[in-house]
Amino acid sequence: MDSDREFTRAGIWNWEKPDITDELHYAQYAEEAGLDSVWQGESRLVRDAMTVMGAYTQVTDEIDIAPGVTNCYTRNVALMAQTFSTLHELSGGRTKLGIGAWWDPLASKVGIDRGNPLRHMWEYCTVTRKLLDLENVTYDGDEIQVEDIELDLVRADAEPRDVPIYIGATGETMHQMTGELVGKGIVDGIFMNYFIPPEHVERGLERLEAGVEKQGGSMADVDRPQLIAVSMDEDVDVALDEARGLATQYIGQQPHITKASGISDANAERVEAELDWPATAADIERASEHVPDEVVRNIVATGTREDVIERLGDYCEAGCTEPVVYPLTDNMEDVIDAVAAAKAEGV
Structure with missing residues (x-):
């Protein structure tokens, strides 16, 4: 494999497993396999990421732990800083803050x-970083206003919390802004979204680079993990069918995914017409008839083990520094093993 397509870091994305203890098991399994990170989903009103991440800190020893991603609205800046100060203590400094701008209609x-x-x-992000650095903060912004607040650590280790911040981004403007925030030393990287093709990643990273260079930095300053949906099966048709449902749901409910997926306007309208929020299984099945195979393959790493690793290489070549895989098939351990083996070969 070409060096630009290899990866020496990799992670998993955990979310909505039938039994919550499965999520703890997979975090442990990923650590034992040699992966570097576990990112906990917090998108729809399913499981709260912070609670599960707290549990991860107690059943793992080395793997990094992050929400992939939480949002910048439902927890105010003081609570977010307080939460990640606590997780920082529980994990021995292994937590990262992945944060996005949420979405409508939720x-x-x-x-x-x-x-x-x-x-x-x-x-x-500006205020949260200041709070984690244990500054006393007064901030009168257009969106955020706080007065004379700071983390009160009189009964805890009163050292700044070295919690890397990653902005979850899909749109190109958010990419550019993330680059500027990295250049200003406020955030550490970008957590690139799933259900988008490598070509969209490349366009976003051009804007990311413009942003960081505007503030005097370079792309070497920006960590760039990429969430990637994976559907792995030795029967490529089974893998494709397993991927189609969730791909359809995201195409129909998140306009930025619709735009990036490559689906035609006519089919996108048909999908959207079939889906309410939250969508039922029957809604998704009807809508999926309008999502062609090539669109699914465009936004999901689907197929055999070799096919999946090859597709992860496409994302690395586009600029991803750490593939973070979300298996859509019921073979999480097999996917972890495949990714861990590919990572080891790239070292």
Whole structure:
């Protein structure tokens, strides 16, 4: 494999397993296999990532732990800093903060007006970083206002919390803003979204590079893990069918994914017409008839073990520094083993 396609770091994305103890098991299994990170999903109103991440700190010893991603609205900046200060203590310094701008209709359904998501993210990360650095913060922004607050660590280790911050980004403007925040020393990297093709990654990273260079930095300063949906089966048709349902759901419910997927406008409209939120299994099955095989293959690493690793290489060649895999098939351990073996070969 070409060196640009190899990876020496890799992680898993855990979310919505039938039994919550399975998620703890897979975090342990990934650590034992030699993977570097476990990212806990927190998207729809399923499981709270922070609770599960706290459990991970107690059943693992070395693997990094992060939400992939939480949002910058439902927890105010003080609570977010407090939470990650606590997780930092519990994990021995292994936690990262992955944070995104959430999405509608979920935000509006719970009464949140997202305002200006880009400005909100800029201000939220700025204040959170200051709090984790144990600064006393007064901030009067367009979106965030706080007065005379700081982490009160009189009964804890009163050292700054070295918690790397990663912005979850899909749109190109969010990529550029993330680059600027890295250049300013506020965030550490980007957590690139799933269900997008490598070509979209390349376009986003061009904007990321423009942002970091604007602030006097370079791409070497920006860590770039990439969430990648994986459907692995030796029967390529089974792998394709297993991937189609969730791919359909994201195409129909998240406009940024729709745009990036390569689906035609006509088919996108047909998919959207079939899906309410939250979508039922029957809704998804009907809508999936309008998602062609080539669209699924474009946004999911699907096929045999070799096919999947080859596709991960496409993302690394596009600029990903750490593939973070989310298996859509019921073979999490097999996928972890495959990715761990490919990582070992790349060292």
